Amino acid sequence: MTEFVNFYLFPALTIGSIYALGAVGISMIFGILRFAHFAHGDLMTLGAYGILAAAALMPVNPLLLIPFGMALTIFAALFVDRFFYKPLRDLPTIYTVISSFGIALVFRSLIQLVWGSENQVLVAGVRPPLVLFDTFRVSVLHLQAIVVTAVIAVLLHFFLTATKTGRSMRAVADDPELAEVSGLDTAKVVRWTWIIGAALAAIAGAFAALNTSAHPNLGWNLLLPMFAAAVLGGIGKPMGAMAGGFIIGMAEELSSYHWIGDDALISPSYKTAVAFIIMIALLIFRPQGLFKGRLL
Amino acid sequence: MELTGLFFYVVSLLILGGIYALLCLALNVQWGMGGLFNAGIAGFYGVGAYTSAILATASSGRHLGGFSMPVPIGLLGAAIVAGLTGWAVARICVRLKSDYLAMASIGIAEILRLVFVNESWLTNGSLGISRIPRPFADFTTGRMSDVAFLGFVWMIVLLVYVATTRLYDSPWGRSLRAIRDNENSAAAAGKNVEKFRVQTFVIGCAVMGIAGGLSAHYFRFLSPTATDPLLTTFLVWVMLMAGGSGNNRGAILGALSIWTIWSVTEIFTNRLPPEWATRSSFIRMLLVGLLLQVVLQRFRAGLLPEKSPAVKFRKD
Numbered sequence: 001m002t003e004f005v006n007f008y009l010f011p012a013l014t015i016g017s018i019y020a021l022g023a024v025g026i027s028m029i030f031g032i033l034r035f036a037h038f039a040h041g042d043l044m045t046l047g048a049y050g051i052l053a054a055a056a057l058m059p060v061n062p063l064l065l066i067p068f069g070m071a072l073t074i075f076a077a078l079f080v081d082r083f084f085y086k087p088l089r090d091l092p093t094i095y096t097v098i099s100s101f102g103i104a105l106v107f108r109s110l111i112q113l114v115w116g117s118e119n120q121v122l123v124a125g126v127r128p129p130l131v132l133f134d135t136f137r138v139s140v141l142h143l144q145a146i147v148v149t150a151v152i153a154v155l156l157h158f159f160l161t162a163t164k165t166g167r168s169m170r171a172v173a174d175d176p177e178l179a180e181v182s183g184l185d186t187a188k189v190v191r192w193t194w195i196i197g198a199a200l201a202a203i204a205g206a207f208a209a210l211n212t213s214a215h216p217n218l219g220w221n222l223l224l225p226m227f228a229a230a231v232l233g234g235i236g237k238p239m240g241a242m243a244g245g246f247i248i249g250m251a252e253e254l255s256s257y258h259w260i261g262d263d264a265l266i267s268p269s270y271k272t273a274v275a276f277i278i279m280i281a282l283l284i285f286r287p288q289g290l291f292k293g294r295l296l
Numbered sequence: 297m298e299l300t301g302l303f304f305y306v307v308s309l310l311i312l313g314g315i316y317a318l319l320c321l322a323l324n325v326q327w328g329m330g331g332l333f334n335a336g337i338a339g340f341y342g343v344g345a346y347t348s349a350i351l352a353t354a355s356s357g358r359h360l361g362g363f364s365m366p367v368p369i370g371l372l373g374a375a376i377v378a379g380l381t382g383w384a385v386a387r388i389c390v391r392l393k394s395d396y397l398a399m400a401s402i403g404i405a406e407i408l409r410l411v412f413v414n415e416s417w418l419t420n421g422s423l424g425i426s427r428i429p430r431p432f433a434d435f436t437t438g439r440m441s442d443v444a445f446l447g448f449v450w451m452i453v454l455l456v457y458v459a460t461t462r463l464y465d466s467p468w469g470r471s472l473r474a475i476r477d478n479e480n481s482a483a484a485a486g487k488n489v490e491k492f493r494v495q496t497f498v499i500g501c502a503v504m505g506i507a508g509g510l511s512a513h514y515f516r517f518l519s520p521t522a523t524d525p526l527l528t529t530f531l532v533w534v535m536l537m538a539g540g541s542g543n544n545r546g547a548i549l550g551a552l553s554i555w556t557i558w559s560v561t562e563i564f565t566n567r568l569p570p571e572w573a574t575r576s577s578f579i580r581m582l583l584v585g586l587l588l589q590v591v592l593q594r595f596r597a598g599l600l601p602e603k604s605p606a607v608k609f610r611k612d
Binding site: 094105113227 | 392589
């Protein structure tokens, strides 16, 4: 039991938090702009490296430097939307998907060009874990990631239900034509979608980099589980994407727990395949996701 | 001496250009004709490469093998196994709309890559398969075998080109393009949309498998890094978009021109100071990414745009 909580449950919740934060952006972009944003993972990497760059100048806790990463990802997202995605908006969305595929590479090669392709750690050294109730040992980082994600989930819920911009965003995700004829400012909605998606991507990137290390493929490797999470939660449902992120993260991590006998249920080297299989199964049997998202 | 060096450089350029041309022709069947967004090219390419390598290589004890089949049999096997994989994937995924198909196919390519890395009884894991034979190994040695291989690759490119061009203009191809352009009206005209799509996907995947097999025989060594999804999948997409999707000649032209740009820039970047030379591949990646954006925004039809064949009526 203790082993399960220490080595499986908390790491799973941490991975789940990272997926949840990334999947919110993917789900909102898919719901509002109607395309699968393949550069979202690399946006996360960019955020992590933005924090890394700030950490080189200011030796404080990297979590305090997240705003620098956010500034970088928000700028990058608004820039590529203006110059690369917007000109394609009237065409079939598949062209924007292809374009975002290219942007993913542009981001990654820029990161490699500026920061090199080695693994870089944000915080050196080993930090002692917290001990709860004398039995559970939890790393501080895992606790931070889970708490931050929970706070963001509450804030996001408040934003989407109580503010005018948040409600317009949900309206556009539900029915873009109706939203447009009702006089909602679509351009503003699009801008806020990118700002929120990119800001959360920076936080997700920061935790992913702190959890292991920063490297140029950091975000790309997380992209497919995040797509799975977005589909699971229902496209255009940010809170669903959050739940989806946690479910996918748990499924991936807990699949290698020795549920039956002494061997891992699924070899840990196939951990990433679990998310894909869930995603493919979902796409076939329940493409609207668990929470009745849009079917595009 | 300088001249022979240049000659063999061009030979190696054209061999890989030919392999990319095959991938481009395959993607043109799937995307250009069928409108199916396959983002898992590297996966099917890898399946073909491993099948052909395992069938043709002598026994080594470190991986499945020891069949020592002739290379053409290996390539045929590559086409069959990649086609079957494509069939399994298509049965599941082909009904999905474009964006979802893209996600699913990338996921499948990733699962296949995990299999290549982890199942070492089959593939010798990350150590890879070595001493893969070349065709005509008995007649040619050394660098001349490159020239023979060049002829072999382009003969296959020619065969696939003729076949896909015939397909394009056939009743099958016309129905396929009707489905691509308007699925509902094609279904209303009595076309079995799903069946056509599965067939398209399988044909494309089989050709991708052949291309993978050829690359294994060319390099004589195969490891999971060969199926890096980045280079293969992405370059092929850029090639087809630049060359003109829907046009087979455009696919070949796009493959050759993008591959030439990609390789020739390497010569220049290698002359940069060492601290920059190591980063040159990132600069090239960046430029290709930006080139794709330019193509998408300004030259969406590509170098050779699609030209629908004229509708001919029989005169009685």
